[in-house]
Amino acid sequence: MYPFLDLVTLTNVSVGVLFIGAAGIIMLKTPMDKVIMFALLQGGFIGIIVSAKYLDVAMAAAIFDPISTIIMLIAITKLDEIRKNKIKSQEEEFFA
Amino acid sequence: MKSIGRIWNSLANPDRIPRLYALVLGIVLIAGFLIPIGLNDHQLYPRPEPQLQINAQDPLAPYDRGGVTFEQRGIVKAQYPQYLPAIGEITAYLSPIAMGVSGTTLYYGTSIYSSPGGLIDEILYYTRGFDTVLESSILMMAFVIASFIALNFTMRRDD
Amino acid sequence: MNLMLNILLNVIIAFLIGTILIGLQRKIMARIQGRPGPPIIQHLLHTLKFFIKESAFPKTAAMPFYVAITAMLFVIWVAAVIDGPVTEGSLLLIFAIYTIQKIGEHNAGSSSGSPYGKMSCVRAVYSAAAEVPLFAVLIIIYLKAGTMNISSIINYQSIHGPLLFTIPLAAIMFFVLILSKSQYSPFAITKGKDIVSGYETEHFGLLRGYLMISESIAWYMLLWVFLTVFIGPLSLPAYLIGMVVLSTIVAFINAVTPILNPNHSVMMQVSLAFIGIAGSIVLLMI
């Protein structure tokens, strides 16, 4: 009745999510947004692994996902801070 | 002649070499599009079609190569079976935990077969064991270098 | 004949002929440049002289190494003689020895701590980078003769005629290699007089004597390989004549050309190699 509903399988949905995530990472310029999109990418990826029925791999991927995210978050925060400090110190120099 | 000399001199600058190398490698790789590329289907260690084992509800998918632990050897198509007296034993081996896991679920084949035993362990540790020696040595050397520099310089705080 | 005796005989022949050829070369160069030049025997006398001189060791040297390297150089060239004239073994092996000799050169330079030696060491690395002609020669010979064994190559030539005429570009590349090993040549950057005596600067007495012996054997062996691989089965007098002719040609070239800057020397050799490879492949195709 709705033949296109057959297309809504785990694989296809995950592929869709993957592409959205990839496009997001590429298009968005702020690192923070990229990290959010990265979560989307990882989500799609885990979906595909699940559709391949390797639950153990999916589990490991699911655990490593937050680790990568947190690492990136920390790095981004720190980098932001460094850049802010740099600008600040430059301005101070300028005023001085 | 003078310009050739200048080009030659610029090649003596280390900063340009990686770029030059990348360029040369790129040019050679383009040849890859021109020559016929095909897989010779008589390979060592062939594996079943992708997803075949998992679709057949094999709890040991995707690395099931037959065999019973301590009783029957698995099938391993190695290059020189004559030099490998215990070939197939490792593939067939399942650790007790792995056996337990394989009895309960269909979807943990990877984990089961990468705990000691299994095909990849057979290849990595037994039939091509020397590769792993080198591989772990490479990692170790890289680590020795990195940690020497880190401990003595980049992370050192006293001087 | 007894193998050991044969080896000994060949090594002594290689040494004596090598020194005389080097002496001859210096003489010819001198005459071209309008100087009287040393007697032909001079290089041999030099070599022998160093054996009765006092040996001194620099305080800054890297010790066991500094001494061992001279023995090493000597040993590898003896090995070359064994593989070459004595057993007619693998051609690849001779090239391996040639490359190891580069390492000896490099290290004789750097192990003393002298800045001149160091310069020579860095230049040895540069010149080792110019080994491309060597490999090109190997590959072309293999493609043509289908073997890497010297005696098989000789057989091949006795049937098909000298390789010199079928793969002339490879012969030229090999000649460039020989040229780069000779003293005062445009490619002899490791021994340029701008760095005193290059890697030999800080080796005195006995050690220098060994270095000079291996230098002579090296020269003999390179010429021997050239004659054997490109001209084929030769009698001993023919070898002698061929070596004299080659040394003379090299002397002519050396007398009239300046030494190149290290980069240029390397890149010149590599460019020659590329031309040689391309040309030879074209020739093989035709």
Add this chain to the structure above:
Amino acid sequence: MVVSILGSQIIGIIPLGDIVFYMTSFNLFMFAAALAFTFIIAISKTETQVEAEFGSLGDREIKVAKKEFKFRRFLAIICGLATAGAMVTGDIFDFTLFVCLIGIVNIGIVGAVKQIDVLDSAFQYGLIAMIASTPLFVGASLILAATGTISILAINSLTYTTPMMLFGSILLFLGVAGETGVAPFFATKAEMFRTPGSPFLLIIHLSSLLVIVRVIEILLIINKPF
């Protein structure tokens, strides 16, 4: 069974499972040479570089500090052993791994020095080594795909050469060229030699030359003459 490789007879083989080490007189010589140099390096002191001081008549001595010396000696020995292994291995993939090990150890030997120029060329060399691991492994894998084997002895008994094997071996050569620094990629490597510590620097040079000679042998085995 008498097997000959490039016209010289195999003296012996050391089977380690699928990876079979073989020795002809050529391999044996290079193996012995690598080990001999390694041994000498292991027992040698480093030299002291003497440089003229700028603006005065004094000399300046550059020595290798004790800690650095030990570290570099360790790496040099590993490098020598890896070179010796690369000389006799009869497996293309194993060979590429040996080459990678040599590459990384070479970086390490000069990685701990103080001269900025030397560090810079070590870094550039490291970049090349990293890029070069791609053609190395790709070359090996193309040969595997084309022939179904990566054992040199098995390839030696094949009678044909396909364009794919040729391509694979060119890539292999390019990879080794990058890892070992032949012309025109010599500059990074040559600049690394300006630092003191001659026995350790020697092993860098030794390994690169021996490996390049060995890869020529492998290429000749893979590509049969017309």
Add this chain to the structure above:
Amino acid sequence: MILVPDVVSPVVVAIYSPAVFVGIIVALIGLFGISIEKNDLQVLILTDIVGVAMLIIVAAVGTDLAESLVLPGLVVELAEILAICEILMSREMRKTGKSVALIPTPLNFDMEVLQTAPVFIAVILVIYGAFLSGFTGGAIAGGGILFYVMSLTVRGVPSDLWEGIAGASGIAWCLWITGFLVLFVFPSYWLLGLMLAAFGVFIKVAFKAGLIGVMNREEFRKE
């Protein structure tokens, strides 16, 4: 069900040349990027892409052998990046002449996850890694240890601890070598050799990854 076929399955043969082409294209893209890039750090990041190309082409053979060849490739990439990054940093530090004490800037933020998650994630990963053993297990457990160590608040280089851990991982490496020898010299004790090898490599890789975590703790420390 066929456990081991005679020939490689036609699916794999069919997708071999597309896979190789993709690999070559990716390598070309990466190499192009490297050849036009001037910044050393950027080149370092781009070599990662070239490494991906290598892994694609190696995996494309699609046999068990290919898979076991992928693992060394992966490790080589990891190892070289590790060493070269360190050299780059030391070069830049020598160039700028800055001593280490002035840096790192303290990190001024509080992340809830870093208080609660590390222990849990680390425990899971270490257990799972121990179950897997070998390189895979080592990398996974190492990831867990790394994360845990990184989120600790202790500062300063624990030089003794460091050397201890590094020594332990060296011993583990020796275990693996012993295992390798056992497999070849006494094939009848293959199980012992296997266990030695699997856990030797596991411990080694895991500890090494943990030490990377220590390095990073220095960088990303909290106030």
Add this chain to the structure above:
Amino acid sequence: MNDATYLIYIISFVLGSIVGLVLSYRKYTAPYVTKNIDIIALIVSIIGWMLVINSHLITFIPIYLSITIGIFLVALVLGMRPGYGRYETVIGFILAAVVWIGTVLV
């Protein structure tokens, strides 16, 4: 002609050169005189070259011995200090070559 005789010839050449060098330094004190021809050297050279090139004519001693002696004598003149012995060598060689060509033609 095998390797051993080859070696003997070379050694004889080397010894001849050394003796020639030493003797010529004793005999001639002026450095680098180019014009004069020394009669003794000329005779030695001619005998030497004759022995080397035309040794097949001399039947009463073994051929290798005559060549060895010949090479020694040739080297004696050839190896003289710079500036001496060149014309002698050339003349000796030309004479011997003429004789050789003569024997070959006849």
Add this chain to the structure above:
Amino acid sequence: MLEVYIWFYTGCTLVIVGSLATVIGPGVKDPLVRTLNTEIPAVGLSLIFLTYNSTIALLTFIAATSIITLILLRTIVRLEEMGAEL
């Protein structure tokens, strides 16, 4: 079987697009952005591994990628902090 092809070609697309994005994507002058972009080819490669059922390689790759990312980020941060001009 169709699924296998879907994974494979998705992986290929991701790898190519991702590496293009890494090389010439928007804002890649910032090394941080470039490093984050390398995650896309990494995921693509993971899919290719999955296609060939190389799940152990896949597991290792997942772990190794996060370690590599960590190392790279550390370098970037440290260099930025020093104010190094490369």
